[in-house]
Amino acid sequence: MIDYVLKRMIQLIPALLIVSVVSFSIIYFAPGDPAETLCTGPDGTANPKSVEAFRTKMGLDKPLYTQYLIWLNNVLHGDLGYSYQSGSPVFNHIKRAFGATFKLSVVSLIISLAISIPLGIISAIKQNSPVDVACMVGASLGVSMPNFWLGLLLMLLFGVYLGWLPVAGYGDGGDLEHILLPAITLGTGSAAITARLMRSSMLEALGQDYIQTARAKGVSERIVISKHALKNALIPVVTMIGLNFGYLLNGSIVVETIFGWPGIGRLTIDSINMRDYMMVQGCIMFVAILFVVINLLVDISYRYIDPRIRYDAAR
């Protein structure tokens, strides 16, 4: 087990290196200059002296590969650099933003699962009934409705017309009031996909021979569904939930921007706009690492729920 995780971790190193080089170069070659952007005053012109000084201070005058190596060296020492804009450590910004994104992700995931798993199961056991049709039409709508649109609709309905919930913002450290609308916006999209997968995978499980075996033992239909079929049907669903959670944790730029949620997605897009390269690079690396870690966790959990692919089973 430990061996497996270590091996997977080592395999990740080259991938992360490539990501860092690519993101570093893209940022470098992208139009716009952080020094000029940051040193531009309210009158719309930049003071050449301070631009020059900023470049030297931040090492932006050095060749690209030197800049990269310095950055890499710092990262390996646990230093992600400083924001050009605020001057505080990139790590602190990311930590704060990730905290906000994490909260939002967990609540969205809970909403998504609470909707999708029961609906998927009900649709499967009542296949082709009006309930099933209604669920699947709903799911198609959920999949095809763009996030920003749903977000704006919810905002209008609950924030403006009904006035039940705040329109946007982070509130008091991301309280429930503020989190609900963005979480519902994010949750419904993934709920739609999960419900469909849950339904098809449940239908497949229910058609298997072992279901007949369970019934032949005299097991009640409720247990046939909740134990014999569900255990099998959940295998692909868990993988998808894991990957989904991974996406959520990367922060949705659209939803975080609409709802003014200070998460990792918004941090990334804001730093890109400000040409805050250190921050952009930090965000990209963070998200990349997060993604591979989530993948690894999904893999490991997969091995727990599906006994057939247990690496330590080679007895």
Next chain:
Amino acid sequence: MSSLEIIDLKTHFPTPDGHVRAVDTITLSIMENETFGVIGETGCGKTVLGLSVMRLLPPTATIAGKIRYAGRNLLEVSEAEMRRVRGEEIAMILQNPTTSLNPVIRVGEQIAEAIRLHQGLNKRDAKKKAVEMLDAVKIPSPAERANEYPHEFSGGMKQRVMIAMGLACDPALIIADEPTKGLDVTIKAQIVELIQKVTEKKAMLLITHDLGVARELCDRIALMYAGELVEYAQIKEIFENPLHPYTRGFLGSLPDQGLVPIPGISPSLIELPDGCRFHPRCKYTTDVCKQKHPEMIEVAEGHFVRCFHA
């Protein structure tokens, strides 16, 4: 005394392509302690016959007739009562153990589940009993094996697990569907021996297309063709005095008879031939065979055959 009595059973599946007459007017009875074999080519309705007794067919199926067991018609009892019958009074060992065992549930639990359900034992005692069952079907180190998953078992071992599961609540009647299919000769012999031992005091409906296995295990056998029985008698009588051309063909296809297959293929159960269902493949066909459907007649004591020429 008869254990199971099937009277005029018809199990049909209405499908968009037509009416599948999978079991079409079957009557048979199985005595207590008797092993009754049902033999036939693939697709003739053997499994559907077994599943009809267990009432485990999809809701689309239509079942008519009577299935008498322990003083009641199983086709009329409530679903709750039927759940009690399944596993406790009648067990069915389904065909194909590889797909019939749940891949994500430990083997011991799959056996213990029925024990908890029908005998009301607690988790620990049921587990203990499950291990005993694995031991009874001669699975080595049963306590450890009970904690393993089906994929860790070989084909023969999975079949043993299926048998253990069927026997777990000591049912009086066992329906075994192709318990030796796909096993190599040595393993097959072991499974046959095991079945012989464990069903000694039970009634069994053995579904197979292996005459060799039937000869070892059965007291009587019936030959099934296109949804109906065409001949049945004591096993010895069938081998010594086969009357139906299909039975003869089947015997002729045994390895020691030179493996001569019956020419032609079984008819579609949707469009059955007029007259005798076997007539398109039969070398003795006359006009009457094409026009009239033969009834089952008793030609000697306990020997029934459905043929105009018998």
